[in-house]
Amino acid sequence: MLKQLNSIRYMYIRSHLYGLILNTFILLSILLSIYVWFQPDWLSAGAILMFILLYVVLGFIMSLYAGFRSSGDVKHRLDYISMMITQLSRGNFSKRIYFNENDEIAAVGDELNVLGEKLEQQKDSLVKLADEKSELARTAHKAATIEERQRLARDLHDAVSQQLFALTMMAQATEKIFDRRPEKAKEQLQEITQMALQAQTEMRALLLHLRPVHLSGEPLTEGIKTLIEELRQKCQIDFDVDMEDLGDLPTSVEEQLFRVVQEALSNILRHANASEVKVEATHDQKEIFLHIADNGVGFDTEDKKANKASYGLKTMRERCEEIGGTYSLRSRKGEGTHIDVRVPVKANEKGEEK
Template identity: 45%
Template sequence: MVWRHIGESVLFSLGIGIVVVYLLQSQGLAEPFESWTTIITFGLSAVGALLVSGLAFGIYRSYPIRNRIDTLRDAMLMLEKGNPVPQLPYMGKDEIGRLSEQLSRISYKWEEQVASLQRLSSNNTELAAKARMSAVVEERQRLARELHDAVSQQLFAISMTATAVGRTLDQDFEKAKRQVKLIEEMASVAQSEMRALLLHLRPVHLEGKKLSQAIPELVEEMRAKVSMDILLDMDEDLQLNKGIENHLFRMVQEAISNTLRHAKATRMDIALQMRGEAVRLAIKDNGVGFDVMAKKQTSYGLVSMEERVNELGGSLNVASAPGKGTRIEIRVPIMAKERGWEDGGAATDTSTVS
C-alpha cells in the first residue's frame, strides 16, 4: 500500500506537469522551442523535477500509512505472544482503519475468553472439595504403583547384588568392587525416585498461602534434601487470583519432580516474574535432556503441564535435546480486570507427574 501511494503520487505529478505544459503551449503563454536540443533538455529537466517532487510528496503522504501499519503489526505480534493488546487509536475509514477495527474486536474477544477461562479455573471450589477425596485415593494408588515399579524393584536389585558381593568378595575382588559400585548407583536412583514420590505427598493446593510464600518454601525444602543447586528468581509482589496461583505452584512442583527423577541434573533455575500483561514461568536444568517430539506424547508430566496452561489460556514452550539439558517456558496472560481478583477458590487439582 505504501509503494502504491508513492507510485500514484509520482504519476499524478507527471500528469499535472504534462497538462500544465500543454496549456501553456496551446494558449501561447510559453515561447516556442528553438531546437530539438532545447526540447529534450527541457523535457528531461521537467520530468526529473516532477519525479523528485512526486516521490517526495508520495513519501510524505505514505508516512502516516507506514505508522499505522507498524502499529497494527506490533499489536498482532503482542496477540501472537499471548499478551493483551492495548486500545488501538482511531485509524480512519480506509482499509487500514477497517483492519484496525477488526483487530480490536478480535483482541476484545480473546481477552474475554482468557478471562472466562481464568474465572472458571478460580470458581471450581465446590468441585475441588468433592474431588479431593477421589484425588487422594487415586494418588495413593498411583504412589503404590510407583513404589512397586520403581523403588521396590531397585531395592530388590540392591539386595540381590549385595548378596552376590558376599559370595564373590573372596574369589574375585575386582568383580566385587564393580558390584559395590552398582549398588551405589542403584541406591542413588532409588533415593531420587523416593524423593520425587515424597514431593507428591505434599498438599495438592496452597493451603491458604500466597504463591510468593509457597514456592520459596518448596525450594528451600528441596535444597535441604537434594544435592542439586536450585536457584529461584521470583517477583515478590505478584498479584494473581487463586486459580492461577494454584496451577503455577503445581507446575513448579511437577517440574522439580521430573528433574529429580529423570534429568540427572546438578543445577536447576526457576524464574517466576511479571512481564507486561503476562506472568512468565521459566524452568531450566543442565541434565541429560531428551527428544521433545518423542517424549511429549508419552510424558504425563508434560501433558499435565500443557493441560494446565491451556486451562489458563497461556502458552507452553519446551526446548530440550539429548545431552543439552531442558528449558520450559510458560506464559499466562493476566487480564487487567482479573488482577487481584480473589473471590474464587482454588482450581480442581488432581493430576500428578509420573
C-alpha cells in the same frame, strides 16, 4: 409533608378540586351572562355571590369525600403490587396477588404473577444446576485422586520397587563373593551405593506429589522458594532462583502454577540427571511468565509423546490450560530441558478468591 401530598390519594383529591374550580367558573359565567343580558328580578349580584360561595363550600367538602373514597381502592391495590415487588426482590417467588377487577392494575398484577412463576422456575433450575455441578466436582476430584494414586503406585513399582529388588539381589551376590573376590565385591558395593542414591532421588521426586497443594497462606513465590530450599538440603543440585513479587493472584492460579513447578522439579529429579536448575518468575500488567530449565540429559520431545513418562508433561499442560495459560516445552538430547508457562492475569482479577 410534601411526600404525602404527592401520594395517589391526594392526587385524586386535587383532581376533584380542579373539577370544582372549573365548574365554578363555568357556573359563574352562566349566571353573570343571564344577569347582564336578561336582568331578571329574581337574580341579583348578591344572590349570585351567595350561591357561588355556597356551591364552593359544598363542592369542596364533596371533593374531599369523593377523592378519599375513589382513591382508597386504587391505593390498596397499588400497595398490594408494591408488597408483591418487595417479596420478589427478597427472593420469595411463590408470592401471588389476585384482583377481582378487570382493569390495567389487575393486568399489572397478572404480569407480576407470571414474572414470579418464571423466577421461581429459574431458581429451581439454578439450584438443580448447582447440585449437579457440586456432584460433578466431587466426582472429578475423586477420579483425579484415584488417578494420582494409581500413577504413584505405578511409579513406585516401576522405579523404586525394582531398584530395591535389584539392590537386594546385588547385595546377596556381593556377600557370596566378598571373601573370594574382594575387588569384584568392592565394585559391586559401589554400584549398590549408586543404585541406593538413585532410589533415594526417585523417592524424593515422588514425595513432591504428596506435598499439599495449598500454600498455607503463603504467596506463590514464597511457596516455591520454600520447596526449592528443601530440595537444596537433600539434593546435590545447584538451584538458581530469580522470582519477582507476583502480587496477589487468584487462589486457583497460584495452586495450579505451584503444581506445575512441583511436577517440573519432580521430572528433573527423576529423569534429567541435572546439576543445575534455573527457576525464573516475572510478570507485567498482562501476564505471568514462569521459566524452568535444567542442564540435564534432555530428551527427544517427539519420542516422549509416545512414552508413558509423558504423563507428567501432559498434566502440566492441562493445568496451564485450566487457568487460561500456555505451556511450551523445549528439549534436546544432551542440551537439557526448558519449560515456559505464560498465564494472562487482568488487574481487576488480582486478589479475588482469596
